[in-house]
Amino acid sequence: MSDYNEPIALKELLDKNLVIPEYQRPYEWTNNHIKTLLNDLLLYIYKDNKQYIVGNIIIHNDMGVLNVVDGQQRLVTLHLLLYALDGKKKLKLSEQQFNEISEHNIHSNYLFIQSWLRRFNQQEKEYFYKILTLNIHFFYTEVETIEEAFQLFDSQNTRGKKLKPTDLLKAFHLQQIEDNVSEKTKREYVDKWEELSKDNNLNKFIEEHLFRIRKWIKRDSVFNFSNEHVDEFKGINISNNVFNFSKRDIIIYHSYEKIYNDKEISIYNSEVKFPFQIDQPIINGKMFFEYIFYFYDKFKNIKEEKNKWSDFYKNHCLNYHGWQRIGDYYLRNLFVNFSIYVITRFSLSEYEIYFRKVYRNFYYPRVEKDNSRVTYSSVKNNIDWFLKASQSLSLNFIELEKDYYDSDIYNQKDEKGEVKNNHIKQVYLDGNN
Secondary structure, three states: OOOOOEEEEHHHHOOOOEEOOOOOOOOOOOHHHHHHHHHHHHHHHHHOOOOEEEEEEEEEEEOOEEEEEEOHHHHHHHHHHHHHHOOOOOOOEOOOOOOHHHHHHHHHHHHHHHHHHHHOOHHHHHHHHHHHHHHEEEEEEEEOOHHHHHHOHHHOOOOOOOOOHHHHHHHHHHHHOOOOOOHHHHHHHHHHHHHHOHHHHHHHHHHHHHHHHHHHHOOOOOOOOOHHHHHHHOOEOOOOOOOHHHHHHHHHHHHHHHHHOOHHHHHHOOOOOOOOOOOOOOEOOHHHHHHHHHHHHHHHHHHHOOOHHHHHHHHHOOOOOOOOOHHHHHHHHHHHHHHHHHHHHOOHHHHOOOHHHHHHHHHHHHHOOOOOOOOOHHHHOOOHHHHHHHHOOOOOHHHHOOOOOOHHHHHOEOOOOOEOOHHHHHHHHOOOO
C-alpha cells in the first residue's frame, strides 16, 4: 500500500490496470471543464515545461484490482487527451460499459479535444505527449479497504465534485449485492439511481423525507443529511449471522424471496412486493436499492394521485401567499413526512379522518398570537408524534392529542389591515373543512 498523498507522474500510471467501478457516478465533465484544463496544460506544460499537479487519485486495491474511487473525471479526461495525441498510447482503463450520460460526455469531449489539438502538427503532438506524461503529477493514494477510501473523499480537488452521501451509499450497497444477482440487474440499479439523481433529486428526497423520518422516530431532531450520517442507511447483511433483533427481518426477507421466485405464484400475481416500512432495518445490497426506489415512487404517487389528502396538501401547504417562506418549509416538511409515514404504515383511508387535526397542530406556530417568525424549533416540538405513530397499532392516539384551536386567530391583521395567514387559518375556522 502506498503512503498517503505520494506524488506520482502520469507516466507511472500508464502501466497500471485501472478500473472504474460500477458504483462511480457518471463521467460528467463538460467541454467547459476540458477547455479550462487544456488551457492550463498549454500554459504550464507545453509553453513553460513546468510540473502541473492535477489533483488527487484514490485507489482501492481490491485484491489486485485497482478500483478508482476518486479521480475518475480527471483520469478519463487525460485518457481521451493521450488517445487523441497518440492512438496507441493511453491510460489502461479497463474496458467497461458506460451509461448513457458518460458515453455522451466522453464522445463530446473527445471531439472537443481533437478540435483543440488542430493547432499542433505531428511533431508538436509527440512533444506534447512526452512532456504531459512527465510533468502531470497526482497525489496518489492506494488503500486496501473501501471504508478507508471513503474516509479520504474530503480531499477532492477543487475541480472535482465532492461526493454526496448518496454517492457513498450507492458505492457501499453495490459492494454488498449478493453474488447471485446478475450484472444486468446491477446495471439497472445503477442506471435508475443515476436517473433519479439528476438535479440532486434523489439526495434531496432521501434527506428531506426518509432520513428525517427515520431520525425523528428516534426523537433525534437532526435536519441535514451529510456524509457522516450514511450509517443510517447501512444495516443487515443477509449472508452473515445476525443478532436476534434482526432475525425477524431476515425471515421476512427469505419468505418474500421464496414467494417472488415461485413460478406458480408469479403466474397469478406478478406484482408481489416486499412489505417495506420506512423505519425498518436496512437490508444491505439489492434490497436497499429496492427500498429507496419503492419509497421514491410511493411519495410521488401519494402526492400526485387524486384523493382528499393530496387535494388538501395542494390547497393548504402549497399555492398560497407565503408558502415558500423558510418557516412554512419547516412546517410543510413536518406535515408531509408525518402524513406519508402514517399512510404507508396504516392506510390513506384511516388517515383521512385525522389529517386536518394534524395540520392544525403542526401549523399552529404560523398563526398563534404574537408570532411572526417560525423556526426549526417548531418542528422539533412535534417530532414525538412520529414515535407515537411507530408504537401504535392504529391512529387513535391522535384523538388524545390536544387540538390547538383558537377562534381569535382570525382577528390578527397585517399592516395593510388584511387578515394574516388567512389561507392557513381557514382550516382552524372551518373545523373539518
